[in-house]
Amino acid sequence: MQFIPFELERWQSKWEHRVSFNLSESGVHALTIAELLAITDTDHDELDEVRLGYSQADGTDELRAVIASLYPGASADNVIVTVGSSEANFVATWTLVEPGDHVAILSPLYRQTWGLAQNFGATVSTFDLRPELGWEPDPADIARAIVPGTKLVVVTNPNNPTGHVLSNTTRAEILACTEAAGAWLLADEVYAGAELSGETTATFWGSYEKAIAVHGLSKAYGLPGLRIGWIVAPANFKESLWSRHDYTVIGPSAPSDFLATRALLARDKILDRTRSILNENYPILNSWLQRLGTAVKWWEPDCGAISFVQYQRDIASLDLAQRVLSEYDILLEPGEHFGFERSIRFGYGNETREFKQALDVLGPAMVKYLMD
Template identity: 40%
Template sequence: MFTRFEMERFQSIYENEVDFNLSDSGNHPMSINDLLDKDEIEKFLSMEIYYGYTQGDPRLLEVIKDWYPNTNESNILLTNGSAEANFIMAWTLIKPGDEVVLVLPNYMQVPGLAKNFGAEIKTINLKEELDWHLDLNELEELVTPNTKLISICNPNNPTGAVMTDEEMTAIASIARTNDAYVHSDEVYRGSELGGKETRSFVEFYEKAIVCCGLSKSFAHPGLRIGWLVANEKLIEEIWAHKDYTSLCASVLSQEIAIKVMTKKTRGLVLSRSSEMLNNNLNLFQSWLDSHDGLFTFVPPQAGGMAFVGYKMSINSMELAHKLRTEQSVLIVPGDCYGMDGYLRFGIGSHSDYLSQGLELVSNGIKS
């Protein structure tokens, strides 16, 4: 039976039907005027809309590689959003009967793909009592020489936890011992709240496959620009699969992405994201404090989301629908991650919008 992507379907059905959408995990999008100057806009408007490079515009590959030490253009494959990147990675690597280790909670696309591609799945959960970090001894026991792939999300969706260098080194060692690939979804890299940027897993392991894109930390979801970073041989193999999907990304989106990923602009965009998230996290924490004893919360270290446990006798999906229908505010239920009793709040919007949305949540849980 085909496994549906429940969280994505939940959001896509309802996010445009509510007054306040607090289900998004990215930062509030930027505009063309925010990014391009007058001359750049004129150049953009005069562009011819041709097919682009299937691997990605060489100018874009060059600025992307600068974000990944010791890589070159041949280590990168451009995709239509990080969702396509995850899909063609899974399509390339996961065959029926392959053993796949999933670190949960996680963005649930790869878990769903692994099931649909016939993998033998093992799971290991991040632990709230460890501030949403892994028990590495448990992981070491779980991974075997039969393991084809270990899939992580770092910074993590939905908890916002960030792995330390020591944790990534340990995971790389476990994978290397068992000759397993490590897939690392890194779309929240760059939106760290503490100022220190997370290192990419590609720096730690020769069989890492990193997925990233412009939708979350970079605040340009509508461009649908993503990419994979891996060793050259694996990129070639995944590229062969991409020839059967979207062929290439939009030349218009790539032109804007080149500007986003240049070092100077990249720094400005990510600073904007971190500043917005830090301010909103303080606002969110104050809101939680006003409901003393009702929630449990480990503050995120990165990303535009807050994963909160609650002490109410109602299923999380039921609670999300109650808030949607009665208050016109949308929040992701923990059920979408297989974790009833939790809610994921998006905190990447403008602060006044977030504040109004949270007020509606307060009204909903009191009723």
């Protein structure tokens, strides 16, 4: 069986700390420990007291309780804390997918589950978000992809790379097909809380007995370095997930669990910070893109520090990103990594002054490759 590497992650991991400007990131610029302690009113002495032993493997009771409070009808028994939402997606897919299974996945999306499902021996069908439908899928495509016997359906909502939040009609359509197929639904909701409007996207948790929700602190909370994610799942299924988690990482780190608890207790303040970065930077990106005229097309994202931009010119997105990297020292995320050509995902969650500088440097590159 051919192993499918996770191209997007390798591209970012290789370059993100080595470029002058990183516009490939999908979250807002991260908080420092000092900023996190200040925003959560935590005394540094409290952090100093955290013992560096093994922490509770499925997350401390306090952290799981505060996570559960964000999900209607959930208790701490429904929650497992993971090392990033990456581990959450990994253990969920590993638990559910066996060789020969069929998995239906929304596309484009962060291709972790797409690659993993195939690496675990499943066949994958996609149902596509269509730009001409304002990044909604066609209901006929949903019905074609989620066939009887489908084991797992995966959505990322809010979506990465488009920043789109699914309409209620589409949610209902996906749920109806998933229930009819008797499939599990894995909803990766890691961008929820980073809506520009301030209206938090409803979770899929609770909408169906086989729906599980994945989230974490990396995007909406600006805390990717804590490596804290979680899954909310039916209590007996949580136990199955934990059996896999015993093999992956054992448990989250104690300082991360402590800081994550404080962050979630100060959730409103942290999400306010995120939204103010997004609402300050998106207009800057928008007017910069307008200067590229008809060479590009884009849709205002509902959520996340990401804007998925389509271009006319016949140049492969990876080729474009590689040229921009080598000539301008700027990291972009090529659409190829989402299976969607002639497009670039721009991250716009950087510190505002740095973001403007990056766009100043990037402008001539866009003129050279997309307009001249």
